[in-house]
Amino acid sequence: MNRALIVKIIALTVWGLLLFAPFLFQDVRQIEVAARICVFIVLVASYDLLIGYTGIVSFAHVMFFGFGAYGVAISMKHLGAGWGPWFLGLGAGVVVAAVMAVLIGLLSLRVKAIFFAMITLAAASVALVLASQLSSFTGGEDGMTYSVQSVFKPATKILTDAEGKVLQVAGVRMNGKVLLYYFVFAISAGLFWTMLRIVGSPLGTVLKAIRENEARAEGIGYRVVAYRTSVFLIAAVTAALAGGVYATWLKYTGPETTLSFAIMIDILLMVVIGGMGTMWGAVIGATLMVLAQYYLRDLMEVAAGATANIPLLPDLLSPDRWLLWLGLAFILLVYFFPAGIAGTIMEGRRK
Amino acid sequence: MGKLDRFGGVFLLPLIIAAVAFVLIGAPSSWLTLTIAGLSMGMMIFLMASGLSLVFGLMDVLNFGHSAFVSFGAFIAASVLAYFGGWLTSGNIALNILAFTLALAAAITFGAAAGWFFERVIVKPVYRDHLRQILITMGALIVAEQLILAVWGGSPINVPRPHFLEGTLIIGQSSLEIYRLFAFVLGAVVYAALYILLNRTRMGLLIRAGVENREMVEALGFRIDRIFIVVFMLGSALASLGGAMWAGYETIITPALGAQMMVIVFIVVIIGGLGSIQGTLLGALIVALMQNYVGFLAPKLALASNMLLMMAILLWRPSGLAPAVK
Amino acid sequence: MSLLSLRGVDVSIGQYSVLHGVTFDVPEGGVFVLLGRNGAGKTTTLRSIMGLWKPQSGQVMFRGENIAGLHASGIARKGIAFVPENMGIFGGLTVAENMVLATARGKFDDARLTRIYELFPALEQFWDKQAWSLSGGQKQMLAVARAIIEPRDLILIDEPTKGLAPSIIAAMGEAFREISANTTILLVEQNFAFAKSLGREMAVIEDGQVVHRGSMADFVADQALQDRLLSLSAEGA
Numbered sequence: 001m002n003r004a005l006i007v008k009i010i011a012l013t014v015w016g017l018l019l020f021a022p023f024l025f026q027d028v029r030q031i032e033v034a035a036r037i038c039v040f041i042v043l044v045a046s047y048d049l050l051i052g053y054t055g056i057v058s059f060a061h062v063m064f065f066g067f068g069a070y071g072v073a074i075s076m077k078h079l080g081a082g083w084g085p086w087f088l089g090l091g092a093g094v095v096v097a098a099v100m101a102v103l104i105g106l107l108s109l110r111v112k113a114i115f116f117a118m119i120t121l122a123a124a125s126v127a128l129v130l131a132s133q134l135s136s137f138t139g140g141e142d143g144m145t146y147s148v149q150s151v152f153k154p155a156t157k158i159l160t161d162a163e164g165k166v167l168q169v170a171g172v173r174m175n176g177k178v179l180l181y182y183f184v185f186a187i188s189a190g191l192f193w194t195m196l197r198i199v200g201s202p203l204g205t206v207l208k209a210i211r212e213n214e215a216r217a218e219g220i221g222y223r224v225v226a227y228r229t230s231v232f233l234i235a236a237v238t239a240a241l242a243g244g245v246y247a248t249w250l251k252y253t254g255p256e257t258t259l260s261f262a263i264m265i266d267i268l269l270m271v272v273i274g275g276m277g278t279m280w281g282a283v284i285g286a287t288l289m290v291l292a293q294y295y296l297r298d299l300m301e302v303a304a305g306a307t308a309n310i311p312l313l314p315d316l317l318s319p320d321r322w323l324l325w326l327g328l329a330f331i332l333l334v335y336f337f338p339a340g341i342a343g344t345i346m347e348g349r350r351k
Numbered sequence: 352m353g354k355l356d357r358f359g360g361v362f363l364l365p366l367i368i369a370a371v372a373f374v375l376i377g378a379p380s381s382w383l384t385l386t387i388a389g390l391s392m393g394m395m396i397f398l399m400a401s402g403l404s405l406v407f408g409l410m411d412v413l414n415f416g417h418s419a420f421v422s423f424g425a426f427i428a429a430s431v432l433a434y435f436g437g438w439l440t441s442g443n444i445a446l447n448i449l450a451f452t453l454a455l456a457a458a459i460t461f462g463a464a465a466g467w468f469f470e471r472v473i474v475k476p477v478y479r480d481h482l483r484q485i486l487i488t489m490g491a492l493i494v495a496e497q498l499i500l501a502v503w504g505g506s507p508i509n510v511p512r513p514h515f516l517e518g519t520l521i522i523g524q525s526s527l528e529i530y531r532l533f534a535f536v537l538g539a540v541v542y543a544a545l546y547i548l549l550n551r552t553r554m555g556l557l558i559r560a561g562v563e564n565r566e567m568v569e570a571l572g573f574r575i576d577r578i579f580i581v582v583f584m585l586g587s588a589l590a591s592l593g594g595a596m597w598a599g600y601e602t603i604i605t606p607a608l609g610a611q612m613m614v615i616v617f618i619v620v621i622i623g624g625l626g627s628i629q630g631t632l633l634g635a636l637i638v639a640l641m642q643n644y645v646g647f648l649a650p651k652l653a654l655a656s657n658m659l660l661m662m663a664i665l666l667w668r669p670s671g672l673a674p675a676v677k
Numbered sequence: 678m679s680l681l682s683l684r685g686v687d688v689s690i691g692q693y694s695v696l697h698g699v700t701f702d703v704p705e706g707g708v709f710v711l712l713g714r715n716g717a718g719k720t721t722t723l724r725s726i727m728g729l730w731k732p733q734s735g736q737v738m739f740r741g742e743n744i745a746g747l748h749a750s751g752i753a754r755k756g757i758a759f760v761p762e763n764m765g766i767f768g769g770l771t772v773a774e775n776m777v778l779a780t781a782r783g784k785f786d787d788a789r790l791t792r793i794y795e796l797f798p799a800l801e802q803f804w805d806k807q808a809w810s811l812s813g814g815q816k817q818m819l820a821v822a823r824a825i826i827e828p829r830d831l832i833l834i835d836e837p838t839k840g841l842a843p844s845i846i847a848a849m850g851e852a853f854r855e856i857s858a859n860t861t862i863l864l865v866e867q868n869f870a871f872a873k874s875l876g877r878e879m880a881v882i883e884d885g886q887v888v889h890r891g892s893m894a895d896f897v898a899d900q901a902l903q904d905r906l907l908s909l910s911a912e913g914a
Contacts (some may be wrong), residue, residue: 007615017397051482055482057482057485057486091447103662107662107665107666108665114407114413114481114485115621115665117415117485118413118620118621119616119621119661119665120615121415121614122614122618122658123658125610125614125656126654127615128643128654129654130651130655133482133651135650168426200603213691261610264656265489265493268486271485291499306487312501315501316501320505321497321498321500321501323493323496323497324497324498324501326493327490327491327492327493327494327497328490328494330490330493331473331485331487331491331494332538332548334477334483334486334487334490335476335487338483350398358804362796377843402733482859553777553783556770556774556777556778557778559767559769560767560770560774563768563769563770564765564767566729566749566765567759567761567765567767568778569728569729569748569749569750569753569757569763570727570729570749570750570753570765571750571753571778571779571823572750572753572754572761572781573750574748575750
């Protein structure tokens with residue numbers, strides 16, 4: 001059987017589960033997990049467009065995610081919970097992300113690719129510091145809570161039965177919350193589909209040529225800097241859109257959920273676990289990591305409790321040390337499975 | 352192009368920044384205090400950044416985990432100082448100096464050992480593969496930061512200073528902290544030693560040649576990988592020393608220290624240019640002076656101002672102000 | 678016995694196979710010339726001998742010992758020197774420092790240094806200047822001088838006349854003739870006029886394979902062979 005097809009089937013199965021998530025998983029926390037997976041698939045896929053298809057490492061992806069989220073949050077907080085402010089905020093976030101992407105890209109992509117990693121890291125840190133310090137505008141460390149469009153409120157009846165009560169389909173109440181989930185799902189699926197199209201388009205072919213042999217591509221006449229900057233721009237705008245959607249879902253935006261370095265590390269892990277340069281791998285990586293984040297931590301808590309009498313071990317096993325084990329797993333993955341899950345499945349037979 | 356044009360020009364930048372700041376600040380005494388603080392901070396940042404710059408110049412290896420050496424240096428020095436707390440507060444200068452020396456020595460030793468481990472285990476398998484290098488050293492940084500959290504906990508730690516470095520000198524109306532003066536002198540001594548190592552010894556000759564053209568040094572009969580590990584250990588030891596000094600400068604440290612310093616160190620090496628210690632010193636002084644002046648004039652914009660400065664310099668000189676000849 | 682023998686050397690760089698089964702012998706003494714069109718694999722051959730590329734298979738026998746796969750520094754210590762196409766000068770170092778690096782122990786053999794000064798007087802004149810300030814010809818002289826400051830058995834030289842003025846090329850030719858009196862030179866050259874004035878034995882490489890071996894005199898005499906093998910690079914003939 002075609003190995004690429006296996007990866008696609010796995011990824012499409014995940015999308016299928018996400019489509020029916022409100023019916024399959026009716027627990028509040030489970031829906032939370034499903035929505036997070038949707039958003040992170042987009043975030044990781046857009047990052048894969050950058051790292052997997054051009055080979056350049058950016059640490060500013062979370063910053064663009066944050067721009068989108070803060071755009072929506074600030075607008076909704078100050079201008080009210082309508083569609084107008086929503087579009088305005090999202091648009092502003094996207095524009096800021098686009099401008100920053102072009103600026104950073106033109107400044108640093110013409111030098112050494114390795115400068116790019118350092119400069120994006122510095123830019124992201126500055127954004128994080130500014131978001132925490134300009135608290136009158138951004139809510140500072142605490143972030144902001146706000147209400148979203150009334151159609152997304154849990155009390156809103158989307159479908160009603162004959163008596164005017166909220167309609168139940170297969171035991172699920174058709175209220176604003178479910179609508180909001182499908183809103184998140186639809187935008188995420190749409191963006192993911194768009195990125196698949198980009199990768200399959202002539203642009204994707206050029207990108208692969210540049211990744212294989214930069215000097216050669218330049219020799220053929222491709223303007224490498226222009227292509228890289230445009231991919232960086234596409235990735236940044238997509239991340240900002242994902243941020244805006246996530247801010248709508250959470251009804252809260254703060255440094256921890258949308259700007260912190262921990263999220264950047266999550267994205268890196270997801271893209272490496274899934275498989276760089278595969279696009280479909282983003283679905284697998286994001287799903288596994290989000291699931292692990294929600295459920296493995298519980299397990300660590302139990303393990304730390306069980307080893308409470310042994311020195312140091314409970315410290316290492318406590319859920320706070322979650323990142324320690326992720327970091328180790330990450331190093332081992334990059335050493336031994338740089339192709340990630342999707343990449344390893346796809347090339348499995350050749351080895 | 353004449354040598355003066357190439358170097359004299361950009362090396363005047365710190366002076367220009369200081370002069371502009373003098374006008375903007377207005378009060379000479381505050382200006383002097385800020386300038387001394389900036390210079391001493393610059394020297395400590397130079398210690399942290401020099402290794403990163405040389406390691407990149409020599410092997411094209413960019414170590415994102417470099418700031419872990421800074422954090423470990425700071426925390427180890429803090430622990431040693433706390434352990435010898437009695438010696439520090441005693442009036443006996445000899446005990447003071449001994450405890451402080453032990454703390455710095457512990458940081459340096461750990462830095463060198465950790466550098467050896469890092470180079471062999473983390474970096475060596477991914478020479479010449481920038482993508483995986485960035486990812487793996489970043490992974491190592493996460494692990495190192497988590498280890499610091501596991502060992503020292505997440506809450507701020509007080510760093511006792513030796514008695515003989517406490518206090519201030521009053522010159523006119525400006526007060527100058529003795530610790531800062533000491534940090535400046537220590538940094539200057541290390542810079543001088545590095546300069547002599549690079550310019551007056553055969554080892555330094557090999558390093559400078561290797562930064563320019565690694566392959567040719569090998570074709571002349573030298574093992575550049577053996578030189579490289581020495582440089583890597585030296586660089587991490589200096590980073591730990593910088594961290595140890597920084598701990599005493601801040602007097603309260605948190606595990607976030609590494610991440611904060613990493614950003615500053617990156618800005619420094621990008622501004623200064625990779626591969627040369629002159630460039631690193633220049634970058635460190637510029638960034639530290641800016642940080643102090645802007646921190647005084649508009650506190651919230653200190654880091655952002657350095658970011659803007661970096662962007663401006665990249666526009667002007669894409670490889671930094673004074674990179675190694677390649 | 679030949680000083681250097683390549684037997685079936687295969688080299689791939691990335692996914693591209695550059696050399697397939699390169700085989701030829703360099704006898705001791707004189708200048709051996711390796712000819713071929715651009716991209717034929719001449720530079721890769723030199724770099725593989727020097728250990729800067731690792732051959733996937735085949736042998737590189739130097740004085741009867743297989744040196745394929747050894748580290749470049751080890752090969753250098755066996756008595757092989759390399760003058761790459763870009764000359765490999767350390768521009769930030771002085772001429773003196775460039776020369777010191779090429780010595781095994783950091784000390785000069787006075788007799789050798791005197792001989793180098795005679796061959797290349799410019800080097801003595803600019804001894805304390807930084808190497809980036811030298812002219813192209815002087816840099817090439819420095820690169821060659823570095824290769825002969827220690828006693829070597831074999832010097833690999835990659836296109837030394839590229840971009841140089843005719844008068845300097847002539848001086849370079851004289852220097853090579855003198856050096857080759859007691860050191861073997863393996864010369865890669867596009868400038869056929871220069872090559873034929875120096876070479877005793879020669880080989881032609883094409884698409885990563887040796888397609889002709891023989892004496893330079895025979896090759897010079899056979900115009901048809903030259904046209905066939907060097908049509909694109911024989912302007913100097």
